[in-house]
Amino acid sequence: MAPILPVPSLLARFGLDPAPIITEAGFDPGWFDDPEHRVPFAAIGRLLALCVERSDCPWFGHLIGEQAGIEVLGLIGQLASQAPDVGAALHEIILYLHLHDRGAVPALWLTQERAILAYVIHQPEIPGIEQFYDGAVAIIHNIIKKLCGPEFRPLEIRLSRPRPADVEPYQRCYRAPLSFGAEHSAVVFDVNWLRHPLDGADAQLHAQLLQTIECFDAQWAEDLIAHLRRVLRQVLILGAAPGDTSLAHAARLFALHRRTLNRRLRARGTSFKALIEEARYDVARQLLRDTNLSSTDIAVSLDYADASAFTRAFKRWSGVTPGTWRASPPVR
Template identity: 35%
Template sequence: MTSTRRGRPPISNRVIRVGGAIALPAILRGRGIDADALITQVGLPVAVFDHPDNVIPFAKLGELTHLAAERTGLSDIGLRACMQTGLVMLGTVGYLVGNSATVGAGLASLQSYLHLHDEGAAPYFHREGSLAVLGYEVLEPDLVGAEQIVFGALAIAANLLREICGVGFALLEVNFAYRAPSDTSAFSAHFAAPVRFDADRNAVVFDAAILGRPIAGANALFHDFLTSQVREKERLGEGRVARDRIQRVMRTLLATACISQDEVARAFGMNRRTFARRLQENGTTFRELLDAVRFDAARGLLRGSVVSLEDVANRLGYADATAFARAFRRWSGASPAVWRRKNVALI
């Protein structure tokens, strides 16, 4: 069985700014829950929610939202916590998006730099014919509370698009790779579009014609300044997150069906041969990293939803379900169907 965890940074090392979920303590108190006690129970300081720029381990946010859903009985609490969150709460990255020349340019910046706000997931943005897709992939498939984080992330994505697209914008569809909560009314109300659960991705879908729309009030000088700021942050963190960044880029390309060694190398400004040599110097190969990324994505889909094996195979770039099943058995030692029965996540 191939090892697919080699070289991966521990999930505990990935952090996220609390800005997106800043409303969570207030929701807990509104339901009669001692928010301070719950925050302390998961090992976080109570004061961490006092300012949106504070950071916490990504895994702790998942644990906290999972417990919050259990204690309140709100299986959609991740959505509720982020329904009022917009660009401002994304910090520098949010301001960068809002000051981009066009909607498409803003979403490209979001894809490139959201990891400075959220290290535990990979956003992606691409076109599918006349449609545009903005998605969000949690990097750790076994994360407790992952579905709550995704519910909140797509709530923020909808708000972000409404802000930068302006009057008249509407989503066409929303997809979740998780089972539907018992009550989906808040999803329908917030997204104002058809919401599909048990899908093969977590994404919002809208009209691609909007991508060329100028963002009202965007300041080109401020945008250039912010771009220099985020690039400097990336430069300072390059040594610490190099391998994690490669896997994040690969997860994004996998989601957009553009993954190949040439494409990944191009994303880092290298040719295929130079990129392969760099990976070898770090004790890994493209195939090993691709297996790890595919295995993570597969486990997330199998655990969280009842999406068909054919759709999972297609999502991961396999010719058919049989080819995917062979690869999955090599990674895990079990068929996808058997693994799903043993690891099904109940919401």
């Protein structure tokens, strides 16, 4: 709940009574008293979509994100704040965010001059997805600025949502070039910031926090199938390279021999082939619904040999071609 705690006060700013709207979305107003209360991704999406409808504010998610920062990550945020430099802090956030956020994954891409920190939702059929991305990018921006200090300025803000009629709220917040309709929602900044040391970092406290978080991570890792599903969706959404969807590659990610991974999956009544096909179908529907990528580009992302192979697979899954599905996706 931590990232969406500002919802009641924001609704009130628009002259709305928060309680009926929150209740209509299926939330208990008392949940806003507990930042650690867990709610499904889709439930938050429904709440955000309803807030946009009632407030008539198409950037409601952005306003939520503007008010949140590294503190919404709880222990993970505390750990990152004690890292030796910005690069190490962002690495730890990326490594452990699954303990806080089960519906999306962060990704950091580097070039010689730029760092690109993106947020990618891997759960399918999420309402209010534009609001999620607006809020997430605002939070990412606030986190990086907190780590780097007041001198930080992004080079570019990328948002996958269509360009709204009024972009002033975004311009006021970021003071950087804006790219709407982007492939990924991300903050782009000078790569040299990754070497910036964190003032007041405490190495001993960092070690203690890391030990605590690794205990939580070990407990979470026991659910092998859920973990593997998340990893496969991450690989596919970010664009699979040849071989990334193989059993051998997945086994390496888990530090297991491929036969060991296969055996553990069989013991749980499934197989790697079944899980990768499930992930491909989920991601294919998400990309068809939420992006303008062509079938050829989606086929490449899903690690198919060509668009015809992807079309045959999608028709086997859904009974229709990707083009037909995109023209009339199921009503949410």
